[in-house]
Amino acid sequence: xxxxxxxxxxxxxxxxxxxxxxxxxxxxxxxxxxxxxxGMRWLTVCPPDQPELEITLMxxxxxxxxxxxxxxxxxxxxxxxxxGFGVFECNDLNATYEELKxxxxxxxxxxxxxxxxxxxxxxxxxxxxxSLGQKK
Numbered sequence: 001x002x003x004x005x006x007x008x009x010x011x012x013x014x015x016x017x018x019x020x021x022x023x024x025x026x027x028x029x030x031x032x033x034x035x036x037x038x039g040m041r042w043l044t045v046c047p048p049d050q051p052e053l054e055i056t057l058m059x060x061x062x063x064x065x066x067x068x069x070x071x072x073x074x075x076x077x078x079x080x081x082x083x084g085f086g087v088f089e090c091n092d093l094n095a096t097y098e099e100l101k102x103x104x105x106x107x108x109x110x111x112x113x114x115x116x117x118x119x120x121x122x123x124x125x126x127x128x129x130x131s132l133g134q135k136k
Contacts, residue, residue: 007044009056010085011078013126015043018057021125025103028055047088081127093118093134100132 012018022028028045031054036042044054060078062071077083090096093111097120101107108129109121119133 004052006052007054007056008086009058010124010128011060011074011083011126012057012124012128013060013075013078015041015057015059017125019043019045021105022055022057025100025105079127081123081129083127084129084131087119087131087133089133089135091134093120093132096132 010018019030019033022045023030028047029051031044031046031051032042033044034042041059043057045057046052046054058065060066060071060075062068066074097107097111100122105122107120107122109119111118111120117133117136119131121129121131123129
């Protein structure tokens with residue numbers, strides 16, 4: 001029986017830039033930053049209140065996952081903002097929105113009340129977009 005999800009991957013254009021974004025702008029904690037063979041790096045971060053969930057910042061490179069032209073195609077799709085990867089929660093959306101905006105996080109939608117809750121939409125430095133919500 002499956003008990004839980006421990007890792008999820010976000011495809012990024014550059015791991016160093018993604019490290020800066022997720023750690024220094026979003027305030028995530030680095031769980032693992034280790035070499036994995038020639039030119040490879042295993043980099044995972046965690047939301048501060050959820051250390052059991054590792055987010056792998058996965059570079060888009062030709063190799064095991066992407067064959068032939070697939071890496072270039074995937075990089076282009078990520079740059080275009082094709083992927084919405086998740087929903088992050090916070091206690092005070094307005095305060096978090098202002099804090100992240102001041103750190104340079106780009107928001108596609110300011111805090112807005114919707115039928116399903118209160119949310120803002122932002123993109124990471126690669127183009128992946130996320131919802132940032134506040135629980136009622």
